[in-house]
Amino acid sequence: MDKKNTVIGVLLIIAAMAAFYYSAKIAPQPQPRPAIETAPATSPIARNQAPVGGPASSPHDAALTAPARDTAPAEFVTVANEFISVKFTNAGGAIDSIALLKHAAVKGDDKPYVLNALHAAPALSLVDFPGADQDARYQLVSRTSTEVVYRARANEQLEITRRYTLLGNGNGDPYQIRHETTFRNLANQPLPLPRGAINIGTAAPVNAEDFGLYLNVGYWDGEDFEHVERSKLEGGGFLSGFGFGSKVDLPFIDRPAAIMWASVKNQFFASILTPDEPGTGMRIARVKVYPQAPVEDKRAYGVSGIAYFEVKPLAANSSTTWGATYFAGPKEYTRLSNTENFKHDEDKAMQFGFFGWFAKLLITIMSKVHSWIGGDSLKWGWGWSIVITTLCLKIFFVPFTLAASRSSKRMAKLAPMLTEIRAKHKDSPQKAQEAMMRLYKDYKVNPLGGCIPVLITIPFFIGFFSMLQSTSELRFAAFLWASDLSAPDTIARILGFPLNIMPLLMGGTMIVQMRLTPMPSTDNMQATMFKIMPWIFTLFCYNFSCALALYSTVNGLFTIGQQMFINRLPEPELEKRLEADPKAKMKNVTPKKKK
Numbered sequence: 320m321d322k323k324n325t326v327i328g329v330l331l332i333i334a335a336m337a338a339f340y341y342s343a344k345i346a347p348q349p350q351p352r353p354a355i356e357t358a359p360a361t362s363p364i365a366r367n368q369a370p371v372g373g374p375a376s377s378p379h380d381a382a383l384t385a386p387a388r389d390t391a392p393a394e395f396v397t398v399a400n401e402f403i404s405v406k407f408t409n410a411g412g413a414i415d416s417i418a419l420l421k422h423a424a425v426k427g428d429d430k431p432y433v434l435n436a437l438h439a440a441p442a443l444s445l446v447d448f449p450g451a452d453q454d455a456r457y458q459l460v461s462r463t464s465t466e467v468v469y470r471a472r473a474n475e476q477l478e479i480t481r482r483y484t485l486l487g488n489g490n491g492d493p494y495q496i497r498h499e500t501t502f503r504n505l506a507n508q509p510l511p512l513p514r515g516a517i518n519i520g521t522a523a524p525v526n527a528e529d530f531g532l533y534l535n536v537g538y539w540d541g542e543d544f545e546h547v548e549r550s551k552l553e554g555g556g557f558l559s560g561f562g563f564g565s566k567v568d569l570p571f572i573d574r575p576a577a578i579m580w581a582s583v584k585n586q587f588f589a590s591i592l593t594p595d596e597p598g599t600g601m602r603i604a605r606v607k608v609y610p611q612a613p614v615e616d617k618r619a620y621g622v623s624g625i626a627y628f629e630v631k632p633l634a635a636n637s638s639t640t641w642g643a644t645y646f647a648g649p650k651e652y653t654r655l656s657n658t659e660n661f662k663h664d665e666d667k668a669m670q671f672g673f674f675g676w677f678a679k680l681l682i683t684i685m686s687k688v689h690s691w692i693g694g695d696s697l698k699w700g701w702g703w704s705i706v707i708t709t710l711c712l713k714i715f716f717v718p719f720t721l722a723a724s725r726s727s728k729r730m731a732k733l734a735p736m737l738t739e740i741r742a743k744h745k746d747s748p749q750k751a752q753e754a755m756m757r758l759y760k761d762y763k764v765n766p767l768g769g770c771i772p773v774l775i776t777i778p779f780f781i782g783f784f785s786m787l788q789s790t791s792e793l794r795f796a797a798f799l800w801a802s803d804l805s806a807p808d809t810i811a812r813i814l815g816f817p818l819n820i821m822p823l824l825m826g827g828t829m830i831v832q833m834r835l836t837p838m839p840s841t842d843n844m845q846a847t848m849f850k851i852m853p854w855i856f857t858l859f860c861y862n863f864s865c866a867l868a869l870y871s872t873v874n875g876l877f878t879i880g881q882q883m884f885i886n887r888l889p890e891p892e893l894e895k896r897l898e899a900d901p902k903a904k905m906k907n908v909t910p911k912k913k914k
Contacts, residue, residue, distance in 0.1 A: 391456055398467055400485050402493040403647065404431070411444030412457030412469030412481040413518075414496075417647040419588070425526075426795045426803065434588055434647050437608035438521035439623040442590065443483075443498055443645060446516035446625055451479045453518075476510060477633075478503040486644075492660040494648030501640045504633035515628040515641065516602075520590035522583045523608045523621035530617050533586035533788065536603040536624040537668060540577045544667040547572055549622045552605035571604040582668045583624045584650065587791040587805070589668055591646040592626055593661075600627040649791035652682045669789045677782025682790055684708050689792075702798025705866055709873040716775060717881070724885045733758060776874070787864045801865045808865035819861055821868035826857030828875025835882040 393410040401420065408415040416438070418431040435442045444453040450473030457469035460480070469481045480501040487493035504510045524531050537546035552569045578598030582591045602625040612619030633639060646665070648654070655666040656679075671678035688711075689704040697703065736758055744751035787793065793804040801808035801821065809817040830853045860868055 411453035413441035413444035442520040503638035538581040594643040678786040701796035804866040829853035
């Protein structure tokens with residue numbers, strides 16, 4: 320049976336490697352990308368009109384009739400601080416794009432990464448608001464080193480003033496922008512307004528090799544965080560034939576909900592809109608940000624979000640103001656978890672998942688270690704932070720590991736007796752199970768004791784994995800031969816197959832570790848799975864971030880040294896409980912004296 324399971328496992332591994340190689344070989348080569356430029360207002364991708372069948376419009380929409388579309392070229396002004404450079408446009412009186420001055424677009428290049436560079440509409444532009452949306456040309460009222468004010472009129476009935484202020488210097492986070500839109504009724508009678516809708520930005524793939532796995536629009540309703548990936552808007556697929564998902568591409572998805580904040584993000588950067596008053600719903604749209612790319616190329620598409628809010632009718636000669644805070648910057652947990660600047664759990668945009676507590680703990684410890692060892696001034700600073708954090712965790716878990724090792728060795732000594740029990744009760748699995756449980760109880764052995772270290776490290780491994788897929792600190796961070804800890808450490812390609820060193824080292828340490836560790840069970844199937852596990856993990860992590868493999872490699876090296884030390888310790892004694900042996904019990908009972 321053992322040989323049969325081993326052969327099956329080896330065949331499965333060979334098949335997986337063959338499929339992995341074949342998929343890498345036939346994968347389409349990255350399409351050349353044009354220079355990233357802001358889409359002009361006349362471009363099809365710069366239009367974000369609500370498709371037919373969208374959310375119902377306000378019953379007062381007819382109060383404002385759409386004027387003729389202004390075809391004048393858009394005009395731009397730029398306001399900047401140390402962290403961001405915001406390019407404003409009079410087309411909609413909104414944000415055309417935001418350059419992140421501390422983050423390069425390409426490693427080794429001085430050009431900054433630009434959020435909303437390719438967009439469906441200017442960020443924070445009003446949507447489907449006649450005379451005031453992105454088709455309108457606002458007048459620049461004022462401009463200072465930190466503030467820009469635009470104003471427009473809709474059919475001489477409504478005046479709209481849009482104010483933008485860069486925060487920072489003790490008044491908010493430097494990646495935040497304070498925005499206020501004031502609606503003023505110029506008429507001598509009440510004026511109903513259309514339903515409010517504001518574009519919160521467009522997220523595009525971070526580079527030509529990004530297939531958009533992390534592109535999504537999310538929102539927090541005060542209790543739960545929901546997110547919609549771009550893939551949910553993509554139709555077809557095997558499961559669509561069985562009723563799971565749509566068979567055709569969806570232009571948008573509407574979600575009615577209380578919106579405490581909404582986000583549009585890719586793998587490393589996010590735009591987060593936090594309104595002063597909760598919104599009433601979201602629209603998530605799939606937009607083609609690279610018009611020249613083939614329709615079937617998933618890398619040509621991004622996602623855009625629209626937040627809905629209610630605007631009450633204005634009394635004669637009155638005004639009302641809608642306000643919000645807009646964050647546009649890197650996905651850094653230590654930044655988004657600062658409750659002084661982010662008061663509505665905006666750190667949930669990191670999407671750490673079910674093991675989020677472990678991910679938050681790991682990124683917090685790693686950030687502290689990074690600052691203690693010198694920060695970015697130290698060469699390979701983030702790589703050393705991962706190494707030190709891993710070693711600290713391993714040292715913390717040493718007592719648990721020693722206890723588990725002792726339990727595992729005691730379990731191994733019971734192996735002959737367990738084999739005898741299985742042979743004796745081979746026709747009655749229930750009796751065999753009861754006999755084995757009595758044996759464990761008699762010798763005070765926990766059959767799961769040897770699994771405790773594995774069970775403890777699994778949440779940290781998953782937490783580390785989820786943390787790596789969201790944090791921007793590791794982007795372009797080098798370590799040893801790896802030029803980017805957030806990507807695979809590919810050093811060459813052999814017949815199209817990437818040669819990644821760190822996952823191979825991880826697999827090697829796992830194989831050595833498995834050979835040094837005594838098996839806690841005599842079950843052939845479990846033993847076979849333990850042998851196959853290193854190969855499965857290597858394949859699983861081969862094309863992931865090499866920071867994950869670095870963590871696992873350091874973890875494995877420490878475990879190897881620890882296991883070598885444990886194997887030199889004296890063998891634990893296997894003592895049977897006294898009351899379990901009737902003869903021994905009788906020997907230790909003092910006979911009563913006769914009267």
